[in-house]
Amino acid sequence: MALDSNLILSASGWRKVFAADGNEQSSTRDISDSDYNMALIAGDCFVEYLYSKLDIDTPVIAVGMDARPTGPKIADAIIKILKAKKTVIQFLGITAAPEIMAYARKLDGFIYISASHNPIGHNGLKFGLNDGGVLNAQENALLTSEFKKKMEDEDYIAEIKYLIDNQKSSEIKQVADEEYSSKHNAIKAYYDFMNTTITGTNNPDEQKIVFSYIHKYLKDRELGIVCDFNGSARCLSIDKGYFKEHGINFYCINDNAGQIVHEIIPEAENLTYVAEKMNELHKEGHKEVILGYMPDCDGDRGNIVYWDEKLKQAVILKAQEVFSLSVLSEVTYQIWKNRETNPDVKINPAVCVNCPTSMRIEEIVSKLGGKVFRAEVGEANVVNCAREKREEGYEVRILGEGSNGGTITYPSAVRDPLNTIFAIIKLLTIRENGLYEIWCKKIGIEYKHDFTLNDVLESLPKYTTTGVSEKRAVLKIKTRDHSVLKANFQKIFIKEWNKKQKELVKKFNICSWEAIITNGTKEVKNVNDFSLSGKGGLKILFKNAKDEAIAFIWMRGSGTEPVFRIMCDVKGQKPQIEKDLLKWESQMLLEADNY
Secondary structure (H helix, E strand, O other): OOOOOOOEEEOOEEEEEOOOOOOOOOOOOOOOHHHHHHHHHHHHHHHHHHHHHOOOOOOEEEEEEOOOOOHHHHHHHHHHHHHHOOOEEEEEEEOOHHHHHHHHOOOOEEEEEOOOOOOOOEEEEEEEOOOOOEOOHHHHHHHHHHHHHHHOOHHHHHHHHHHHHOOOHHHHHHHHHOHHHHHHHHHHHHHHHHHHHHHOOOOHHHHHHHHHHHHHHHHOOOOEEEEEOOOOHHHHOOHHHHHHHOOOEEEEEOOOOOOOOOOOOOOHHHOHHHHHHHHHHHHOOOOOEEEEEEEOOOOOOEEEEEEEOOOOEEEEOOHHHHHHHHHHHHHHHHHHHHHHHOOOOOOOEEEEEEOOOOOHHHHHHHHOOOEEEEEOOOHHHHHHHHHHHHHOOOEEEEEEEOOOOEEEEOOOOOOOHHHHHHHHHHHHHOOOOOHHHHHHHHHOOOOOOOOOHHHHHHHOOOEEEOOOOOHHHEEOOOOOOHHHHHHHHHHHHHHHHHHHHHHHHHHHOOOEEEEEEEEOOEEEOOOOOHHHHOOOEEEEEEEOOOOOEEEEEEEEEOOOOOOEEEEEEEEOOOHHHHHHHHHHHHHHHHHHHOO
16 A cells, blocks of 8 residues: 655654545545555554553553544544554544643553644644653654555555454444543543643642632632634633633633634634634623633644733734743743742753744743753654753743744643643732732833733833744745755855845844754754754854844744745844845745755
8 A cells, every 4th residue: 555645744743635535625524445544554553552662461542533524534443443453442532632632641642633733624643652742753753664664565454454344343332432431531631630730730739829819810800711712622622611610701702613614723814713702892891801812623722812902902912922921921930939839949940942933032031040942843842852851950841832832831741722821811810929020020120010911012022033824934845855955055045145244234233143953852053064954943043243143044844744934033123124034045945946
Protein backbone atom coordinates (compact mmCIF):
# COMPACT_ATOMS: atom_id res chain seq x y z
CA MET A 1 0.00 0.00 0.00
CA ALA A 2 1.61 3.24 -1.15
CA LEU A 3 2.19 5.95 1.40
CA ASP A 4 0.15 9.06 0.57
CA SER A 5 2.63 11.76 -0.43
CA ASN A 6 0.31 14.39 1.07
CA LEU A 7 0.47 12.82 4.54
CA ILE A 8 2.51 14.98 6.95
CA LEU A 9 4.12 12.97 9.75
CA SER A 10 5.28 15.50 12.34
CA ALA A 11 5.52 15.25 16.12
CA SER A 12 2.72 17.80 16.34
CA GLY A 13 0.41 15.46 14.46
CA TRP A 14 0.00 13.25 11.40
CA ARG A 15 -2.26 15.18 9.02
CA LYS A 16 -3.78 15.16 5.54
CA VAL A 17 -7.08 15.80 3.78
CA PHE A 18 -9.22 12.81 4.83
CA ALA A 19 -12.44 13.95 3.13
CA ALA A 20 -13.17 11.32 0.47
CA ASP A 21 -13.75 13.95 -2.21
CA GLY A 22 -10.27 15.44 -1.63
CA ASN A 23 -11.63 18.92 -0.89
CA GLU A 24 -9.99 20.48 2.17
CA GLN A 25 -13.17 22.49 2.83
CA SER A 26 -15.46 19.49 2.45
CA SER A 27 -17.97 18.58 5.16
CA THR A 28 -18.38 14.98 3.97
CA ARG A 29 -18.21 12.27 6.62
CA ASP A 30 -16.74 9.73 4.20
CA ILE A 31 -13.09 8.71 3.93
CA SER A 32 -11.50 6.44 1.32
CA ASP A 33 -10.77 2.75 1.88
CA SER A 34 -7.05 3.47 1.69
CA ASP A 35 -7.32 6.14 4.38
CA TYR A 36 -9.33 3.76 6.55
CA ASN A 37 -6.61 1.14 6.18
CA MET A 38 -3.97 3.74 6.91
CA ALA A 39 -5.73 4.55 10.19
CA LEU A 40 -5.77 0.82 11.06
CA ILE A 41 -2.03 0.59 10.48
CA ALA A 42 -1.31 3.76 12.45
CA GLY A 43 -3.33 2.45 15.39
CA ASP A 44 -1.56 -0.90 15.28
CA CYS A 45 1.85 0.80 15.20
CA PHE A 46 0.98 2.77 18.33
CA VAL A 47 -0.21 -0.35 20.19
CA GLU A 48 3.02 -2.17 19.33
CA TYR A 49 4.97 0.93 20.39
CA LEU A 50 3.15 0.92 23.74
CA TYR A 51 3.88 -2.75 24.31
CA SER A 52 7.56 -2.08 23.61
CA LYS A 53 7.68 0.86 26.04
CA LEU A 54 5.54 -0.46 28.89
CA ASP A 55 5.90 -3.64 30.90
CA ILE A 56 2.17 -4.42 30.99
CA ASP A 57 -0.10 -7.05 29.47
CA THR A 58 -3.10 -4.86 28.68
CA PRO A 59 -2.57 -1.15 27.98
CA VAL A 60 -5.42 1.25 28.74
CA ILE A 61 -5.71 3.82 25.94
CA ALA A 62 -7.92 6.90 25.68
CA VAL A 63 -9.32 7.51 22.20
CA GLY A 64 -11.08 10.71 21.23
CA MET A 65 -11.68 13.07 18.34
CA ASP A 66 -12.32 16.71 17.62
CA ALA A 67 -15.55 17.82 15.95
CA ARG A 68 -14.61 17.24 12.29
CA PRO A 69 -17.04 15.23 10.16
CA THR A 70 -14.50 12.51 9.23
CA GLY A 71 -13.65 11.83 12.88
CA PRO A 72 -16.13 8.96 13.47
CA LYS A 73 -14.89 6.92 10.48
CA ILE A 74 -11.26 7.24 11.60
CA ALA A 75 -12.29 6.46 15.19
CA ASP A 76 -14.03 3.29 13.96
CA ALA A 77 -10.75 2.06 12.46
CA ILE A 78 -8.72 2.99 15.56
CA ILE A 79 -11.16 1.29 17.95
CA LYS A 80 -11.31 -1.88 15.88
CA ILE A 81 -7.55 -2.32 15.67
CA LEU A 82 -7.02 -1.50 19.35
CA LYS A 83 -9.67 -4.05 20.33
CA ALA A 84 -8.13 -6.64 18.02
CA LYS A 85 -4.81 -6.09 19.81
CA LYS A 86 -6.40 -6.69 23.24
CA THR A 87 -6.18 -3.21 24.71
CA VAL A 88 -8.67 -1.55 27.05
CA ILE A 89 -10.24 1.45 25.31
CA GLN A 90 -11.62 4.53 27.01
CA PHE A 91 -13.53 6.13 24.12
CA LEU A 92 -14.42 9.77 24.84
CA GLY A 93 -16.19 10.62 21.59
CA ILE A 94 -15.79 14.34 20.83
CA THR A 95 -13.29 15.66 23.35
CA ALA A 96 -10.97 18.66 23.61
CA ALA A 97 -7.26 17.96 23.27
CA PRO A 98 -6.42 19.26 26.79
CA GLU A 99 -9.22 17.08 28.17
CA ILE A 100 -8.03 13.78 26.68
CA MET A 101 -4.42 14.57 27.58
CA ALA A 102 -5.34 15.38 31.18
CA TYR A 103 -7.30 12.12 31.44
CA ALA A 104 -4.54 10.07 29.80
CA ARG A 105 -2.28 10.94 32.75
CA LYS A 106 -4.29 8.31 34.65
CA LEU A 107 -3.98 5.74 31.84
CA ASP A 108 -1.19 4.40 29.62
CA GLY A 109 -1.58 6.57 26.54
CA PHE A 110 -3.92 8.20 24.05
CA ILE A 111 -4.75 8.50 20.36
CA TYR A 112 -6.42 11.75 19.42
CA ILE A 113 -8.07 12.23 16.03
CA SER A 114 -7.64 15.84 14.97
CA ALA A 115 -6.08 18.27 12.54
CA SER A 116 -6.07 21.15 15.04
CA HIS A 117 -6.59 24.47 13.21
CA ASN A 118 -6.45 23.05 9.66
CA PRO A 119 -9.56 23.39 7.41
CA ILE A 120 -12.55 21.13 8.03
CA GLY A 121 -11.72 18.52 5.35
CA HIS A 122 -8.38 17.76 7.00
CA ASN A 123 -7.93 15.28 9.81
CA GLY A 124 -5.12 13.41 11.48
CA LEU A 125 -3.74 11.62 14.51
CA LYS A 126 -1.86 12.62 17.64
CA PHE A 127 -0.20 10.04 19.86
CA GLY A 128 0.93 10.31 23.45
CA LEU A 129 1.74 8.43 26.64
CA ASN A 130 0.65 9.54 30.13
CA ASP A 131 2.87 12.58 30.56
CA GLY A 132 0.16 14.96 29.37
CA GLY A 133 1.49 15.71 25.89
CA VAL A 134 2.20 14.28 22.46
CA LEU A 135 5.22 12.09 21.76
CA ASN A 136 8.42 14.05 21.39
CA ALA A 137 10.24 14.24 18.06
CA GLN A 138 12.52 11.28 18.79
CA GLU A 139 9.70 8.96 19.85
CA ASN A 140 7.47 10.12 17.01
CA ALA A 141 10.33 9.32 14.60
CA LEU A 142 10.39 5.73 15.89
CA LEU A 143 6.64 5.41 15.38
CA THR A 144 6.85 7.03 11.94
CA SER A 145 9.62 4.69 10.80
CA GLU A 146 7.63 1.60 11.78
CA PHE A 147 4.49 3.02 10.16
CA LYS A 148 6.28 3.55 6.83
CA LYS A 149 7.61 -0.03 6.87
CA LYS A 150 4.19 -1.53 7.59
CA MET A 151 2.52 0.56 4.90
CA GLU A 152 4.68 -1.25 2.34
CA ASP A 153 4.15 -4.76 3.76
CA GLU A 154 1.23 -6.31 1.85
CA ASP A 155 1.27 -9.52 3.93
CA TYR A 156 1.01 -7.47 7.13
CA ILE A 157 -1.87 -5.43 5.70
CA ALA A 158 -3.75 -8.60 4.76
CA GLU A 159 -3.22 -9.91 8.31
CA ILE A 160 -4.62 -6.70 9.80
CA LYS A 161 -7.69 -6.85 7.56
CA TYR A 162 -8.26 -10.48 8.57
CA LEU A 163 -8.16 -9.52 12.24
CA ILE A 164 -10.73 -6.78 11.69
CA ASP A 165 -13.03 -8.87 9.50
CA ASN A 166 -13.17 -11.62 12.13
CA GLN A 167 -13.75 -9.34 15.09
CA LYS A 168 -16.74 -9.85 17.40
CA SER A 169 -19.24 -7.02 17.08
CA SER A 170 -19.99 -7.33 20.80
CA GLU A 171 -16.47 -6.09 21.62
CA ILE A 172 -16.98 -2.92 19.61
CA LYS A 173 -20.43 -2.42 21.10
CA GLN A 174 -18.91 -2.61 24.57
CA VAL A 175 -16.67 0.36 23.78
CA ALA A 176 -19.68 2.37 22.64
CA ASP A 177 -21.70 1.37 25.70
CA GLU A 178 -18.93 2.63 27.99
CA GLU A 179 -18.48 5.97 26.20
CA TYR A 180 -20.70 7.91 28.62
CA SER A 181 -18.84 6.76 31.73
CA SER A 182 -15.44 7.26 30.05
CA LYS A 183 -16.40 10.82 29.08
CA HIS A 184 -17.65 11.49 32.61
CA ASN A 185 -14.33 10.34 34.08
CA ALA A 186 -12.39 12.45 31.56
CA ILE A 187 -14.39 15.58 32.43
CA LYS A 188 -13.74 15.03 36.15
CA ALA A 189 -10.00 14.49 35.55
CA TYR A 190 -9.80 17.61 33.38
CA TYR A 191 -11.71 19.71 35.89
CA ASP A 192 -9.33 18.70 38.70
CA PHE A 193 -6.30 19.21 36.50
CA MET A 194 -7.48 22.68 35.51
CA ASN A 195 -7.59 23.62 39.21
CA THR A 196 -3.96 22.51 39.44
CA THR A 197 -2.70 24.42 36.41
CA ILE A 198 -4.48 27.66 37.32
CA THR A 199 -3.31 27.69 40.95
CA GLY A 200 0.08 25.99 40.57
CA THR A 201 -0.68 23.43 43.30
CA ASN A 202 -2.48 20.09 43.49
CA ASN A 203 -3.38 20.66 47.16
CA PRO A 204 -7.16 21.32 47.32
CA ASP A 205 -6.85 23.54 50.40
CA GLU A 206 -4.18 25.70 48.76
CA GLN A 207 -6.27 25.85 45.59
CA LYS A 208 -9.21 27.21 47.59
CA ILE A 209 -7.00 29.95 49.03
CA VAL A 210 -5.92 31.08 45.55
CA PHE A 211 -9.45 31.00 44.17
CA SER A 212 -10.66 32.92 47.24
CA TYR A 213 -8.77 36.00 45.97
CA ILE A 214 -10.66 35.78 42.67
CA HIS A 215 -13.98 35.17 44.43
CA LYS A 216 -13.38 38.08 46.81
CA TYR A 217 -12.94 40.44 43.86
CA LEU A 218 -16.06 39.06 42.16
CA LYS A 219 -18.15 39.46 45.31
CA ASP A 220 -18.54 43.19 44.69
CA ARG A 221 -18.55 43.21 40.89
CA GLU A 222 -19.54 40.94 38.01
CA LEU A 223 -17.20 39.52 35.37
CA GLY A 224 -18.37 38.15 32.04
CA ILE A 225 -16.75 35.97 29.38
CA VAL A 226 -17.91 35.25 25.82
CA CYS A 227 -16.93 32.19 23.80
CA ASP A 228 -17.46 31.43 20.12
CA PHE A 229 -17.20 27.65 20.23
CA ASN A 230 -17.57 27.42 16.42
CA GLY A 231 -18.83 23.84 16.80
CA SER A 232 -15.50 22.75 18.28
CA ALA A 233 -14.75 19.96 20.73
CA ARG A 234 -14.89 22.48 23.58
CA CYS A 235 -18.69 22.54 23.18
CA LEU A 236 -18.69 19.27 25.12
CA SER A 237 -15.96 20.11 27.59
CA ILE A 238 -15.85 21.87 30.98
CA ASP A 239 -15.97 25.52 29.92
CA LYS A 240 -19.58 26.41 30.77
CA GLY A 241 -19.60 24.67 34.14
CA TYR A 242 -16.12 25.78 35.12
CA PHE A 243 -16.80 29.49 34.73
CA LYS A 244 -20.15 29.15 36.51
CA GLU A 245 -18.42 27.33 39.40
CA HIS A 246 -16.21 30.38 39.93
CA GLY A 247 -19.01 32.93 39.73
CA ILE A 248 -18.16 34.20 36.25
CA ASN A 249 -20.97 34.97 33.81
CA PHE A 250 -20.55 32.94 30.63
CA TYR A 251 -22.09 33.66 27.24
CA CYS A 252 -21.52 31.55 24.13
CA ILE A 253 -22.37 31.27 20.45
CA ASN A 254 -22.12 28.41 17.95
CA ASP A 255 -22.14 25.83 20.75
CA ASN A 256 -23.37 22.73 18.87
CA ALA A 257 -20.46 20.32 18.50
CA GLY A 258 -19.75 19.56 14.86
CA GLN A 259 -21.62 22.59 13.46
CA ILE A 260 -18.55 24.49 12.29
CA VAL A 261 -19.91 27.74 10.91
CA HIS A 262 -16.76 29.58 9.84
CA GLU A 263 -13.01 29.06 9.39
CA ILE A 264 -11.39 27.09 12.19
CA ILE A 265 -8.14 28.95 12.85
CA PRO A 266 -8.61 31.40 15.77
CA GLU A 267 -6.96 34.38 14.13
CA ALA A 268 -8.14 37.97 13.62
CA GLU A 269 -10.64 37.47 10.81
CA ASN A 270 -12.44 34.70 12.71
CA LEU A 271 -12.47 36.47 16.08
CA THR A 272 -14.84 39.09 14.72
CA TYR A 273 -17.79 36.89 15.72
CA VAL A 274 -16.72 37.06 19.37
CA ALA A 275 -16.20 40.81 19.11
CA GLU A 276 -19.67 41.31 17.59
CA LYS A 277 -21.26 39.29 20.40
CA MET A 278 -19.42 41.31 23.04
CA ASN A 279 -20.53 44.58 21.44
CA GLU A 280 -24.10 43.30 21.33
CA LEU A 281 -24.04 42.27 25.01
CA HIS A 282 -22.74 45.68 26.05
CA LYS A 283 -25.59 47.36 24.18
CA GLU A 284 -27.97 45.10 26.12
CA GLY A 285 -26.46 46.30 29.41
CA HIS A 286 -24.01 43.49 30.15
CA LYS A 287 -21.16 45.84 31.02
CA GLU A 288 -19.37 43.10 32.96
CA VAL A 289 -18.29 41.33 29.74
CA ILE A 290 -14.61 42.13 29.31
CA LEU A 291 -13.09 39.04 27.65
CA GLY A 292 -13.92 36.71 24.79
CA TYR A 293 -12.20 33.75 23.16
CA MET A 294 -12.53 31.36 20.25
CA PRO A 295 -10.93 27.89 20.31
CA ASP A 296 -9.80 25.95 17.29
CA CYS A 297 -11.49 22.65 16.43
CA ASP A 298 -9.60 20.53 18.99
CA GLY A 299 -9.92 23.21 21.66
CA ASP A 300 -6.27 23.52 22.64
CA ARG A 301 -5.84 27.03 21.32
CA GLY A 302 -7.90 30.14 21.82
CA ASN A 303 -7.04 33.72 21.08
CA ILE A 304 -8.56 36.67 22.86
CA VAL A 305 -10.89 39.63 22.39
CA TYR A 306 -11.11 42.26 25.14
CA TRP A 307 -13.36 45.20 25.95
CA ASP A 308 -11.45 48.42 25.35
CA GLU A 309 -12.62 50.95 27.97
CA LYS A 310 -11.35 53.88 25.94
CA LEU A 311 -12.82 52.92 22.57
CA LYS A 312 -15.95 51.47 24.16
CA GLN A 313 -15.86 48.45 21.89
CA ALA A 314 -14.49 44.91 21.66
CA VAL A 315 -10.94 44.74 20.29
CA ILE A 316 -9.13 41.68 18.95
CA LEU A 317 -5.76 41.07 20.57
CA LYS A 318 -2.93 39.90 18.35
CA ALA A 319 -1.48 36.49 19.16
CA GLN A 320 1.83 37.87 20.44
CA GLU A 321 -0.05 40.27 22.73
CA VAL A 322 -2.14 37.41 24.14
CA PHE A 323 0.96 35.42 24.97
CA SER A 324 2.67 38.48 26.46
CA LEU A 325 -0.26 39.01 28.82
CA SER A 326 -0.17 35.36 29.86
CA VAL A 327 3.57 35.47 30.50
CA LEU A 328 3.28 38.70 32.50
CA SER A 329 0.51 37.17 34.59
CA GLU A 330 2.07 33.80 35.27
CA VAL A 331 5.58 35.02 36.09
CA THR A 332 4.24 37.71 38.45
CA TYR A 333 1.97 34.99 39.87
CA GLN A 334 5.07 32.90 40.61
CA ILE A 335 6.58 35.85 42.47
CA TRP A 336 3.31 36.59 44.31
CA LYS A 337 2.65 32.96 45.28
CA ASN A 338 6.22 32.45 46.48
CA ARG A 339 5.97 35.61 48.59
CA GLU A 340 2.68 34.44 50.09
CA THR A 341 3.68 30.84 50.83
CA ASN A 342 7.47 30.52 50.97
CA PRO A 343 9.17 33.96 51.07
CA ASP A 344 12.52 32.62 52.31
CA VAL A 345 13.08 30.54 49.18
CA LYS A 346 14.45 32.26 46.09
CA ILE A 347 12.72 31.26 42.86
CA ASN A 348 14.45 30.85 39.50
CA PRO A 349 11.73 31.65 36.93
CA ALA A 350 12.08 30.90 33.23
CA VAL A 351 9.85 30.88 30.17
CA CYS A 352 10.28 28.56 27.18
CA VAL A 353 9.02 29.74 23.78
CA ASN A 354 9.35 28.91 20.11
CA CYS A 355 11.88 30.66 17.90
CA PRO A 356 9.50 33.19 16.23
CA THR A 357 8.01 34.43 19.52
CA SER A 358 8.44 38.20 19.74
CA MET A 359 11.42 39.64 21.63
CA ARG A 360 8.92 41.44 23.87
CA ILE A 361 8.93 38.25 25.97
CA GLU A 362 12.62 38.69 26.82
CA GLU A 363 11.90 42.27 27.81
CA ILE A 364 9.03 41.27 30.12
CA VAL A 365 10.75 38.29 31.70
CA SER A 366 14.08 40.04 32.27
CA LYS A 367 12.27 42.81 34.16
CA LEU A 368 10.87 40.12 36.44
CA GLY A 369 14.24 38.49 37.06
CA GLY A 370 13.76 35.49 34.80
CA LYS A 371 15.23 33.96 31.65
CA VAL A 372 13.82 33.00 28.26
CA PHE A 373 14.80 29.85 26.38
CA ARG A 374 13.85 29.17 22.76
CA ALA A 375 13.12 25.98 20.85
CA GLU A 376 12.08 25.11 17.30
CA VAL A 377 8.46 25.67 16.28
CA GLY A 378 6.22 22.84 17.45
CA GLU A 379 4.42 22.33 20.73
CA ALA A 380 6.38 19.16 21.51
CA ASN A 381 9.68 21.02 21.08
CA VAL A 382 8.71 23.78 23.50
CA VAL A 383 7.30 21.31 26.04
CA ASN A 384 10.47 19.24 25.99
CA CYS A 385 12.66 22.33 26.17
CA ALA A 386 10.78 23.27 29.36
CA ARG A 387 11.32 19.78 30.78
CA GLU A 388 15.04 20.07 30.15
CA LYS A 389 15.21 23.46 31.83
CA ARG A 390 13.34 22.19 34.88
CA GLU A 391 15.94 19.45 35.20
CA GLU A 392 18.57 22.21 35.18
CA GLY A 393 16.86 23.90 38.13
CA TYR A 394 14.65 26.50 36.44
CA GLU A 395 11.01 26.96 37.42
CA VAL A 396 9.20 27.01 34.09
CA ARG A 397 5.58 27.74 34.95
CA ILE A 398 4.54 29.08 31.57
CA LEU A 399 5.66 28.15 28.07
CA GLY A 400 4.23 28.24 24.60
CA GLU A 401 4.35 29.50 21.06
CA GLY A 402 3.90 33.24 21.17
CA SER A 403 3.61 33.31 17.40
CA ASN A 404 0.14 31.72 17.69
CA GLY A 405 -0.82 32.91 21.17
CA GLY A 406 -0.88 29.41 22.64
CA THR A 407 -0.40 29.26 26.42
CA ILE A 408 0.84 26.12 28.18
CA THR A 409 0.75 26.32 31.97
CA TYR A 410 2.71 23.75 33.97
CA PRO A 411 2.07 20.93 34.74
CA SER A 412 0.04 20.91 31.53
CA ALA A 413 1.92 19.93 28.38
CA VAL A 414 -0.64 21.25 25.90
CA ARG A 415 -2.10 24.66 25.08
CA ASP A 416 -5.37 25.51 26.75
CA PRO A 417 -7.58 28.60 26.28
CA LEU A 418 -8.89 28.30 29.84
CA ASN A 419 -5.36 28.76 31.16
CA THR A 420 -5.03 31.85 28.96
CA ILE A 421 -8.33 33.31 30.18
CA PHE A 422 -7.57 32.58 33.83
CA ALA A 423 -4.09 34.07 33.52
CA ILE A 424 -5.76 37.37 32.60
CA ILE A 425 -8.42 36.90 35.28
CA LYS A 426 -5.74 36.42 37.95
CA LEU A 427 -3.97 39.52 36.69
CA LEU A 428 -7.16 41.56 37.04
CA THR A 429 -8.57 40.11 40.28
CA ILE A 430 -5.63 39.46 42.61
CA ARG A 431 -5.20 43.06 43.76
CA GLU A 432 -3.89 43.03 47.34
CA ASN A 433 -0.20 43.60 46.61
CA GLY A 434 -1.09 41.65 43.53
CA LEU A 435 0.29 40.70 40.15
CA TYR A 436 -0.04 43.96 38.26
CA GLU A 437 1.31 45.92 41.23
CA ILE A 438 4.41 43.68 41.20
CA TRP A 439 4.87 44.48 37.51
CA CYS A 440 4.45 48.23 38.03
CA LYS A 441 7.13 48.24 40.72
CA LYS A 442 9.51 46.25 38.51
CA ILE A 443 9.23 48.66 35.58
CA GLY A 444 8.97 51.82 37.67
CA ILE A 445 5.50 53.10 36.83
CA GLU A 446 2.72 54.27 39.14
CA TYR A 447 0.26 51.60 40.21
CA LYS A 448 -3.43 52.55 40.05
CA HIS A 449 -5.82 50.66 42.33
CA ASP A 450 -8.64 50.98 39.80
CA PHE A 451 -6.58 49.74 36.84
CA THR A 452 -8.21 48.05 33.84
CA LEU A 453 -6.91 45.70 31.19
CA ASN A 454 -6.21 48.79 29.07
CA ASP A 455 -3.68 49.92 31.68
CA VAL A 456 -1.99 46.53 31.67
CA LEU A 457 -1.74 46.47 27.87
CA GLU A 458 -0.30 49.99 27.76
CA SER A 459 2.41 48.94 30.21
CA LEU A 460 3.68 46.15 27.95
CA PRO A 461 6.77 46.64 25.75
CA LYS A 462 5.84 47.83 22.26
CA TYR A 463 6.79 45.70 19.26
CA THR A 464 5.56 45.32 15.68
CA THR A 465 5.29 41.69 14.63
CA THR A 466 4.06 39.83 11.55
CA GLY A 467 0.87 37.88 12.24
CA VAL A 468 1.18 34.15 11.62
CA SER A 469 -2.04 34.00 9.57
CA GLU A 470 -1.22 36.96 7.30
CA LYS A 471 -0.88 36.10 3.62
CA ARG A 472 2.52 37.79 3.45
CA ALA A 473 3.75 35.44 6.21
CA VAL A 474 3.57 32.43 3.86
CA LEU A 475 5.71 31.74 0.79
CA LYS A 476 5.43 29.06 -1.85
CA ILE A 477 8.85 27.47 -2.08
CA LYS A 478 9.84 24.85 -4.68
CA THR A 479 13.13 23.75 -3.08
CA ARG A 480 12.40 20.62 -1.03
CA ASP A 481 15.80 20.48 0.66
CA HIS A 482 15.67 23.40 3.07
CA SER A 483 19.36 23.07 3.86
CA VAL A 484 20.09 23.90 0.22
CA LEU A 485 17.54 26.72 0.28
CA LYS A 486 19.12 28.28 3.36
CA ALA A 487 22.65 27.89 2.00
CA ASN A 488 21.52 29.80 -1.08
CA PHE A 489 19.79 32.35 1.12
CA GLN A 490 23.03 32.89 3.03
CA LYS A 491 24.94 33.73 -0.15
CA ILE A 492 22.27 36.20 -1.21
CA PHE A 493 21.94 37.70 2.27
CA ILE A 494 25.71 38.30 2.60
CA LYS A 495 25.78 39.94 -0.83
CA GLU A 496 22.78 42.11 0.05
CA TRP A 497 24.24 43.02 3.46
CA ASN A 498 27.51 44.20 1.94
CA LYS A 499 25.64 46.22 -0.66
CA LYS A 500 23.04 47.79 1.66
CA GLN A 501 24.94 48.18 4.92
CA LYS A 502 24.96 52.00 4.94
CA GLU A 503 21.31 52.11 3.92
CA LEU A 504 20.37 49.69 6.71
CA VAL A 505 22.11 51.85 9.30
CA LYS A 506 20.51 55.04 8.04
CA LYS A 507 17.02 53.69 7.47
CA PHE A 508 16.62 51.09 10.24
CA ASN A 509 19.51 51.75 12.66
CA ILE A 510 20.71 48.20 11.91
CA CYS A 511 24.48 48.00 12.43
CA SER A 512 25.16 44.26 12.78
CA TRP A 513 23.51 40.86 12.58
CA GLU A 514 23.68 37.41 14.13
CA ALA A 515 22.36 34.11 12.72
CA ILE A 516 20.51 31.84 15.16
CA ILE A 517 19.10 28.38 14.47
CA THR A 518 16.68 26.15 16.36
CA ASN A 519 16.39 22.39 15.96
CA GLY A 520 14.18 20.50 18.37
CA THR A 521 14.80 21.81 21.88
CA LYS A 522 18.12 23.45 21.07
CA GLU A 523 18.94 27.02 20.07
CA VAL A 524 22.39 27.79 18.65
CA LYS A 525 23.61 31.38 18.31
CA ASN A 526 26.34 32.98 16.17
CA VAL A 527 25.99 30.38 13.44
CA ASN A 528 28.24 30.72 10.40
CA ASP A 529 26.47 28.15 8.24
CA PHE A 530 22.75 28.83 7.73
CA SER A 531 22.19 25.38 6.19
CA LEU A 532 22.79 23.73 9.57
CA SER A 533 19.24 24.69 10.53
CA GLY A 534 17.95 22.11 8.04
CA LYS A 535 14.17 21.89 8.43
CA GLY A 536 14.38 23.85 11.67
CA GLY A 537 14.12 27.57 12.28
CA LEU A 538 16.55 30.20 11.01
CA LYS A 539 16.56 33.70 12.49
CA ILE A 540 18.65 36.72 11.53
CA LEU A 541 18.85 38.96 14.58
CA PHE A 542 19.58 42.63 13.85
CA LYS A 543 21.35 44.90 16.36
CA ASN A 544 21.98 48.63 16.73
CA ALA A 545 25.26 50.44 17.45
CA LYS A 546 24.95 49.55 21.16
CA ASP A 547 24.76 45.85 20.23
CA GLU A 548 21.10 45.78 21.34
CA ALA A 549 18.66 43.49 19.54
CA ILE A 550 16.14 45.67 17.70
CA ALA A 551 14.61 43.36 15.08
CA PHE A 552 14.72 39.92 13.51
CA ILE A 553 13.56 38.07 10.43
CA TRP A 554 12.74 34.36 10.70
CA MET A 555 11.93 31.43 8.43
CA ARG A 556 10.91 27.77 8.62
CA GLY A 557 8.99 25.28 6.54
CA SER A 558 5.81 24.14 8.29
CA GLY A 559 5.83 20.63 9.73
CA THR A 560 2.03 20.26 9.49
CA GLU A 561 1.18 22.19 6.30
CA PRO A 562 2.85 22.37 2.83
CA VAL A 563 3.94 26.00 3.27
CA PHE A 564 7.08 27.99 4.13
CA ARG A 565 6.55 30.50 6.93
CA ILE A 566 8.36 33.80 7.43
CA MET A 567 7.98 36.67 9.88
CA CYS A 568 9.57 39.82 11.20
CA ASP A 569 9.69 41.32 14.70
CA VAL A 570 10.68 44.97 15.32
CA LYS A 571 11.13 46.77 18.62
CA GLY A 572 8.71 49.70 18.87
CA GLN A 573 5.55 50.61 16.98
CA LYS A 574 7.21 50.68 13.57
CA PRO A 575 4.91 49.02 11.01
CA GLN A 576 6.76 50.39 7.99
CA ILE A 577 10.09 48.95 9.13
CA GLU A 578 8.41 45.57 9.74
CA LYS A 579 6.91 45.66 6.24
CA ASP A 580 10.21 46.67 4.62
CA LEU A 581 12.25 43.97 6.41
CA LEU A 582 9.70 41.25 5.68
CA LYS A 583 9.56 42.27 2.03
CA TRP A 584 13.37 42.15 1.88
CA GLU A 585 13.36 38.67 3.44
CA SER A 586 10.72 37.49 0.94
CA GLN A 587 12.69 38.79 -2.02
CA MET A 588 15.90 37.11 -0.86
CA LEU A 589 14.15 33.80 -0.19
CA LEU A 590 12.42 33.73 -3.56
CA GLU A 591 15.75 34.46 -5.23
CA ALA A 592 17.32 31.65 -3.18
CA ASP A 593 14.53 29.32 -4.32
CA ASN A 594 15.49 30.00 -7.94
CA TYR A 595 19.25 30.07 -7.34
